[in-house]
Amino acid sequence: MSASRTFLTALSVALIALPALAQEAPRPGYGPNITTAAAKKVAASVIAECTTNKWNVAVAVVDTAGGLVYYERMEDTQSASYDIAIMKAKAAATYRRTTRVFMEGINKTPATATLPGVVGSPGGIPIFVNGKIVGAVGVSGVTGDQDEQCAKAGAGS
Template structure:
């Protein structure tokens, strides 16, 4: 999965960090490309945890806030930026993948590539 993320990012010349967590949000894999901004390490993990524990893409939190639900930002562990996706197997959330390093839309593009859902 992470290899798919990194391949998409390399193809586009984007330096990112990618994190994969289990369904409880515990880190099972992490990789950072050379020259990725330092802040992206924690953000990638946070996006993956948020997607896994809330069982939805992190984009939905950004959209909720933009539509006038600012209290969404106060939920524990929410990352309101695209790039975090739940990992689904047979209709169940088994984990999450988080990507950070470029724009939210680009992060999400790479995460989708890792899941094979582009």
């Protein structure tokens, strides 16, 4: 079987499995993009939560299309966290779900990992205003659960 045919087969299986990833209510629509001022507030809440716990992280806030609106990195955060935080935020915004859902989905249906932009690690959370997604926050630097804890603190601000 050719490489392109193998890829297309895996992608087809993943696309069929995607709706089953989250046994959740229909995902909400997109609202207006998050502003820079609001993104800074989200990041400040993330940094405050991480500082309280003595965790060094990178935090990225993106708009509804996954475009970077704001980025901040705490001192002594691992270099890889720059890209990971942005990828988590982008996945959460464009797929309108947390990145934890992908981690769980990949464990059940490995072909899910072939979808473009999927990040199978907790720490990406959509940001809602009036029930609509306006962007997402991604956090990286500690464990996935700890990243997610900090991202939730930011998304709820």
